[in-house]
Amino acid sequence: MKITSSYYGNILILGRTNVGKSTLLNLLINKKISIISHKKNTTNNNIIGVYNNDIYQISFIDTPGNIFYKNKIFNLFKNYEYNYILFILDKNRWNYIEENFTKIFSKINIPIILIINKVDQIKNKNILLSYINFIQKKIKIFHLFIISAKYKLYTNDICSFICKHLPKQKHFYSSSYITNQTDKTIIKEIIRENIMKFLHKEIPYNIKIKVVFPKNLLNKLYIFLLVNKINYKKIIIGKNSKNIKLIKKRSEQNIEKFFHKKIILNIWIKIK
Ligand SMILES: Nc1nc2c(ncn2[C@@H]2O[C@H](COP(=O)(O)OP(=O)(O)OP(=O)(O)O)[C@@H](O)[C@H]2O)c(=O)[nH]1
Ligand SMILES: [Mg+2]
Missing domain, CATH: 3.40.50.300 (P-loop containing nucleotide triphosphate hydrolases)
Structure with missing residues (x-):
């Protein structure tokens, strides 16, 4: 051998x-x-x-x-x-x-x-x-x-x-290991990326994202966007809901690409 x-x-x-x-x-x-x-x-x-x-x-x-x-x-x-x-x-x-x-x-x-x-x-x-x-x-x-x-x-x-130029030593991770990010963090980060893409100035830095996996609903996720100003809520939603629709659509596409399964995001914006 x-x-x-x-x-x-x-x-x-x-x-x-x-x-x-x-x-x-x-x-x-x-x-x-x-x-x-x-x-x-x-x-x-x-x-x-x-x-x-x-x-x-x-x-x-x-x-x-x-x-x-x-x-x-x-x-x-x-x-x-x-x-x-x-x-x-x-x-x-x-x-x-x-x-x-x-x-x-x-x-x-x-x-x-x-x-x-x-x-x-x-x-x-x-x-x-x-x-x-x-x-x-x-x-x-x-x-x-x-x-x-x-x-x-x-x-x-x-x-x-x-x-x-690597030293000869045992691998630290299993061969299927890709990242230290949990599924929840990856989802959060994908949403954050789209928030940064579609919202401007200081808004993205003032949104906290919470992801909730509802029991038994495998392809549905609840996303809470927490902001501290009512004005931010309006901007996130956008004229005719344009911004929030874009964030939702692109995030769903990116999450689907990462996990290879269909996901529906239910997004709620809350004032802290
Ligand atoms: N033109 C050009 N843009 C690039 C290149 N590499 C990255 N970018 C762009 O540079 C910007 C920043 O890229 P990131 O990878 O987020 O940079 P980062 O160093 O991780 O930034 P932080 O996470 O804020 O520290 C993005 O808009 C990228 O598309 C490149 O080779 N050429
Ligand atoms: Mg970076």
């Missing part, structure tokens, strides 16, 4: 809000488990997404962009050990936020895989040379990828590169 070795590693995904961390995670594990939005601070929890094949298993940890808020970044290093950090940059953007990340990197001894994302938006690619030169003076880079996560450009080799 042929005995094959197994390889496993934890990879932490870091970068400012909106750089495309969640977009990349979903792409790498080939499943949409982390919501995406053009608005700031979309991800608000650490989300584990697992890449699996027979020999290699990678646990990616997607993080909120506002990780320095309340020093959340330090908790990240309390419970886990990481083999690599995927540090994501938005084109050639660099300011105090990236500086703060480099300060953290100088204190920990974890190899950094640098990802320059959104390359589709860079017209003159020559600017990248001086940018990379600049970054090399700040961070010791283990490897560099220049990609577009949204348009899947130059992203094919990321997982295979990581696999080649």
Whole structure:
């Protein structure tokens, strides 16, 4: 009998809000488990997404962009050990936020895989040379990828590169494990993504979502959107119920795609 070795590693995904961390995670594990939005601070929890094949298993940890808020970044290093950090940059953007990340990197001894994302938006690619030169003076880079996560450009080799550099050790999760998100959280996050898509300004940040699974009604879910202003309720509903209908329809479609079963959402808006 042929005995094959197994390889496993934890990879932490870091970068400012909106750089495309969640977009990349979903792409790498080939499943949409982390919501995406053009608005700031979309991800608000650490989300584990697992890449699996027979020999290699990678646990990616997607993080909120506002990780320095309340020093959340330090908790990240309390419970886990990481083999690599995927540090994501938005084109050639660099300011105090990236500086703060480099300060953290100088204190920990974890190899950094640098990802320059959104390359589709860079017209003159020559600017990248001086940018990379600049970054090399700040961070010791283990490897560099220049990609577009949204348009899947130059992203094919990321997982295979990581696999080649994983330590030989047992897989931590079963081969069918995809994420640490519960079904309820995934449903909540899908609704939140659509709320962020169809409602503007501060509204999405002021809605609490509660999901209730009624007993014996397998394909029906009650969703409560809790808001603290009557005005918000009106905006969520929209003219001729346009907004709420869109949120309901798209959320049902996305939930159905994720769980491969038909779901009906019964949405109620309540003033707290
Ligand atoms: N043009 C372009 N847009 C991208 C690319 N990758 C991601 N985006 C867009 O950037 C926005 C932010 O993407 P997210 O994946 O939600 O960013 P994030 O880093 O997870 O943001 P937070 O969760 O707030 O920290 C979305 O509108 C994405 O569609 C890319 O390669 N090119
Ligand atoms: Mg995110």
